[in-house]
Each structure stands twice: as C-alpha cells, then as structure tokens.
Amino acid sequence: MGITSSARPILITGGGKRIGLALAHHFLAKQQPVIISYRTRYPAVAELEQAGATCLFGDFSTNQGIEQFAAQVKQHCNGLRAVLHNASAWLAESPHSSPAQTLAAMLQIHVNTPYLLNHLFEPLLRGHGHSSADIIHFTDYVVERGSDKHIAYAASKAALDNLTRSFARKLAPEVKVNAIAPAMIMFNEQDDADYRKEALNKSLMKIVPGEQEIVLLVDYLLNSHYVTGRTHAVDGGRPLR
Ligand SMILES: NC(=O)C1=CN([C@@H]2O[C@H](COP(=O)(O)OP(=O)(O)OC[C@H]3O[C@@H](n4cnc5c(N)ncnc54)[C@H](OP(=O)(O)O)[C@@H]3O)[C@@H](O)[C@H]2O)C=CC1
Numbered sequence: 001m002g003i004t005s006s007a008r009p010i011l012i013t014g015g016g017k018r019i020g021l022a023l024a025h026h027f028l029a030k031q032q033p034v035i036i037s038y039r040t041r042y043p044a045v046a047e048l049e050q051a052g053a054t055c056l057f058g059d060f061s062t063n064q065g066i067e068q069f070a071a072q073v074k075q076h077c078n079g080l081r082a083v084l085h086n087a088s089a090w091l092a093e094s095p096h097s098s099p100a101q102t103l104a105a106m107l108q109i110h111v112n113t114p115y116l117l118n119h120l121f122e123p124l125l126r127g128h129g130h131s132s133a134d135i136i137h138f139t140d141y142v143v144e145r146g147s148d149k150h151i152a153y154a155a156s157k158a159a160l161d162n163l164t165r166s167f168a169r170k171l172a173p174e175v176k177v178n179a180i181a182p183a184m185i186m187f188n189e190q191d192d193a194d195y196r197k198e199a200l201n202k203s204l205m206k207i208v209p210g211e212q213e214i215v216l217l218v219d220y221l222l223n224s225h226y227v228t229g230r231t232h233a234v235d236g237g238r239p240l241r
Pocket residue numbers: 013014015016017018019020038039040041058059060061085086087088089090109138139140141181182183184185186187
C-alpha cells in the first residue's frame with residue numbers, strides 16, 4: 001500500500017507553516033489528498049486551499065477544541081491514510097508564566113492532542129488492510145537528553161515518545177505508529193547570528209538541513225510494511241559530538 005495508492009487523505013496537524021507546510025505541499029504535489037489543521041490563518045493556508053488541501057481550523061489548547069476538530073475531519077472523510085502529529089509549541093520556562101501554566105500547555109499540545117486524536121481517528125485508520133495506515137508523532141532529540149531551558153517541553157515530548165510504543169502495540173498490524181525525533185532542522189526568524197553559528201556546530205554534519213530531511217523520512221515510513229513502534233532520529237550525529 002504506497003502513499004498515493006489510497007484516496008484516503010493524509011492529515012497534518014499544524015500544517016500552516018514550516019515543517020507541516022512543507023509536508024502538505026509535498027503530498028499535494030503527488031496528488032495525495034491532504035487535510036491540515038491550522039490555528040493561525042497564515043497566507044500559506046489560503047495557498048494550500050488553492051492547491052487542493054482541506055484546511056480546517058483547530059485550536060488544541062482545550063480538549064473541546066481537539067474534539068471539535070476531530071468532528072470536522074469526520075465530516076470531510078470516512079478514512080485516513082495517515083495522521084502526522086506535527087502541531088507543537090517550543091515553550092521555554094519563563095518568568096512571564098508559571099511552571100504550572102508551562103507544563104499544562106506542553107502536555108496539552110504534545111500529549112492530550114495526539115492521545116485524544118489517535119483514539120478519535122482509530123475508526124478512520126482501521127479497516128483498510130495490513131500496514132495500510134500510519135501515525136507519526138513528532139518528538140525531539142531532547143527526549144533522550146533532557147533540557148535545562150525547556151523542561152516541560154522535553155518531558156511532554158518524552159511522554160509522546162512513549163505513546164508511540166503503546167499505540168503501535170494497540171493498532172498493529174493495520175496501522176504503523178512511529179516517532180520522528182529531530183534535532184535542529186530549521187531556524188526560527190528570531191534566531192540571531194551567534195545562535196545560528198553555535199547551532200551549526202552542535203552536530204557532526206554541521207548543517208541545519210531544512211524541512212526536506214523530515215519529508216524524506218516521512219515518505220520512508222509511509223512506504224514501509226514493517227517498521228513500527230520506533231523512534232527515528234534526524235539529528236546529524238549530534239549525540240556523538
Ligand atoms: N524546527 C525544528 O528545528 C524542530 C522541530 N521539531 C518538531 O517538529 C515539529 C514541527 O516543527 P516546526 O515546523 O518548527 O513547528 P512550529 O513551532 O512552527 O509549529 C507548528 C505548528 O503547530 C501549531 N500549534 C502550536 N500550538 C498549537 C495549538 N495549541 N493548537 C493548534 N495548533 C498549534 C502552530 O500554529 P500557530 O502558528 O497558529 O501557533 C504551528 O503552525 C514539531 O512537533 C516540533 O516540536 C523538533 C525538533 C526541532
């Protein structure tokens with residue numbers, strides 16, 4: 001069952017910018033139906049609609065918002081080829097918000113959202129044959145190391161990493177469930193020259209590769225009939241630095 005052999009859409013959460021947007025354009029270019037969630041209606045969302053994507057509002061900061069989004073998806077399709085849990089916020093601990101607020105926000109987007117959506121979408125993912133559907137969790141290199149500045153973020157991504165193995169056991173062999181653990185893939189606009197220079201030195205490969213490194217791995221996972229329950233690092237050899 002290849003990627004484009006199914007008319008079932010690939011669902012990408014947080015598809016309005018950066019990695020999610022690159023994934024959406026990649027699949028649309030292969031005539032693979034795409035549904036994205038967006039919270040902010042960037043110009044890129046209208047462009048995706050012009051390219052044929054179904055773009056649905058989704059604010060996952062409450063469980064009600066998650067359930068409302070899932071209900072919209074079910075009105076637009078009766079099957080899913082894949083769910084890519086890309087939506088995320090990289091929140092650091094800050095004096096401007098309490099540790100309780102930071103932890104709650106990180107668990108909400110990185111644990112509540114994938115956990116609830118996986119349960120809500122299970123009927124759309126099942127029923128299409130062996131290895132016919134995929135779930136991909138986007139975690140982070142920091143799952144294995146921790147982080148002194150993004151403590152709640154790292155802990156929530158570690159929980160998401162564990163959800164990968166649980167859902168792989170629950171949904172096999174119809175649905176494969178994998179995680180992708182990137183290190184630095186792309187900069188943020190506010191990253192200054194010093195930060196960028198330091199970041200380039202953090203991996204063995206000494207590059208910040210951009211979204212296509214993730215696109216390539218997603219394609220590989222979707223085309224596999226055997227790989228499931230694993231975390232796949234995209235980190236330029238950073239642990240060996
Ligand atoms: N970029 C990198 O170098 C790395 C990325 N990753 C992971 O890869 C994935 C993609 O990264 P990247 O493209 O940088 O992600 P971004 O930080 O650009 O965010 C992706 C999307 O998530 C959406 N989002 C955040 N919070 C919510 C919410 N509560 N409800 C609904 N949508 C929400 C954002 O919407 P809005 O814009 O409206 O806020 C945004 O469009 C993420 O899971 C990230 O953790 C991991 C390591 C490195």
